[in-house]
Amino acid sequence: MSAPFLPFTRPSIDEATIAAVVQVLRSGWITSGPRVLEFESALAQRCGGRSVRVFNSGTAAIDIALKLADIGAGATVITTPLTWVATANSILAAGALPKFVDVDAKTRNIDVARIEAAITDQTRAIMPVDLAGLPVDRDALYAIANARGLRVIEDAAQSLGASWRGQAIGSTGDFVCVSFHANKNMTTGEGGALVLPDDVDPKLCERLRLQGVTRLPDGGMEVDVLGGKFNLTDIAAAIGLGQLASLDEFTARRRHLARRYFERIDPALGLELPLADFTNANWHMFQPLLPPRIDRGQFIAAMKGHGIGIGVHYPALHLFSLYRRLGYRDGDFPVAEDIGRRIVTLPLFPAMHDADVDRVCTALAAVLS
Ligand SMILES: *Cc1c(COP(=O)(O)O)cnc(C)c1O
Numbered sequence: 548m549s550a551p552f553l554p555f556t557r558p559s560i561d562e563a564t565i566a567a568v569v570q571v572l573r574s575g576w577i578t579s580g581p582r583v584l585e586f587e588s589a590l591a592q593r594c595g596g597r598s599v600r601v602f603n604s605g606t607a608a609i610d611i612a613l614k615l616a617d618i619g620a621g622a623t624v625i626t627t628p629l630t631w632v633a634t635a636n637s638i639l640a641a642g643a644l645p646k647f648v649d650v651d652a653k654t655r656n657i658d659v660a661r662i663e664a665a666i667t668d669q670t671r672a673i674m675p676v677d678l679a680g681l682p683v684d685r686d687a688l689y690a691i692a693n694a695r696g697l698r699v700i701e702d703a704a705q706s707l708g709a710s711w712r713g714q715a716i717g718s719t720g721d722f723v724c725v726s727f728h729a730n731k732n733m734t735t736g737e738g739g740a741l742v743l744p745d746d747v748d749p750k751l752c753e754r755l756r757l758q759g760v761t762r763l764p765d766g767g768m769e770v771d772v773l774g775g776k777f778n779l780t781d782i783a784a785a786i787g788l789g790q791l792a793s794l795d796e797f798t799a800r801r802r803h804l805a806r807r808y809f810e811r812i813d814p815a816l817g818l819e820l821p822l823a824d825f826t827n828a829n830w831h832m833f834q835p836l837l838p839p840r841i842d843r844g845q846f847i848a849a850m851k852g853h854g855i856g857i858g859v860h861y862p863a864l865h866l867f868s869l870y871r872r873l874g875y876r877d878g879d880f881p882v883a884e885d886i887g888r889r890i891v892t893l894p895l896f897p898a899m900h901d902a903d904v905d906r907v908c909t910a911l912a913a914v915l916s
Pocket residue numbers: 604605606607630631633634676702704705726727728737738739
């Protein structure tokens with residue numbers, strides 16, 4: 548009998564969380580309500596008491612952060628080309644332009660040393676991304692932002708549970724955007740959160756989240772800004788509460804499995820492994836780079852033949868036709884392009900067994916040698 552298919556990720560939802568969802572479904576109130584408020588306070592507690600608001604996606608959290616930071620037409624936002632396309636799409640959707648800066652070959656995150664040179668009079672903000680849950684150097688990043696009077700909108704979609712110099716991601720900084728998509732380290736199915744800086748009114752954030760509406764004490768309402776439809780349901784918040792309670796356990800398990808990959812992957816296979824950070828990173832993904840001689844499509848198909856799912860996160864996004872239309876070309880960001888062509892995501896999720904890692908390593912050896 549062959550082993551069951553091993554996907555590159557899978558959420559872990561415990562029975563208590565399933566029961567909590569059932570309770571919401573039976574309660575008669577299934578959209579935004581008491582569970583959302585409870586989820587927001589639990590997240591706020593995790594983020595050092597800062598204000599947190601939740602949304603129906605991580606993308607919504609980024610869109611609203613851009614609105615709250617007043618970034619629109621005429622502005623440029625500095626970001627990385629090696630990320631989920633949502634990062635740059637949100638900048639475009641705000642009416643602003645993304646200004647990409649190449650990544651560092653070791654961290655695969657925006658090369659902070661190159662940011663200064665990309666700043667122009669139009670630059671209003673920097674949007675760093677913690678790829679695979681490895682945090683961008685917050686000290687160096689905020690030193691530049693503060694010196695140049697730029698806002699920072701952290702796309703921390705992948706890095707909840709990670710930390711920088713002992714401080715949890717989300718507990719410091721300017722705007723911090725988180726995603727609870729099903730593939731992230733904790734999920735609500737779909738969902739997201741935004742940690743707000745002190746100079747932003749959480750009530751304005753709430754109005755932007757739901758049609759600009761303020762409920763009045765007399766039962767009436769007022770609308771003073773154009774809001775959208777971005778609220779999270781209590782059904783989703785109940786999942787989030789259960790997931791948040793397990794987040795540290797999930798992170799510990801992910802770190803353990805990542806360590807095992809480092810121990811078990813045969814160096815002779817020629818894979819370039821990610822930075823071995825077991826202090827800050829939450830190991831959202833484990834991503835080697837294939838040797839240049841290997842065809843990625845064939846590799847993925849061969850691993851599938853061994854019952855193993857492989858992901859690609861991500862091709863360099865400035866080469867998508869939408870972004871080429873802005874003038875970006877092959878060769879603009881050679882480090883991101885090289886990584887984007889060779890990167891693969893190996894299976895890594897909390898419910899995986901040590902033996903699953905070993906199975907992936909055995910298949911890697913068979914496929915690559
Ligand atoms: C997942 C993700 C997002 C968007 O989150 P959604 O919840 O899918 O909208 C944005 N940026 C990055 C880097 C992500 O990984």
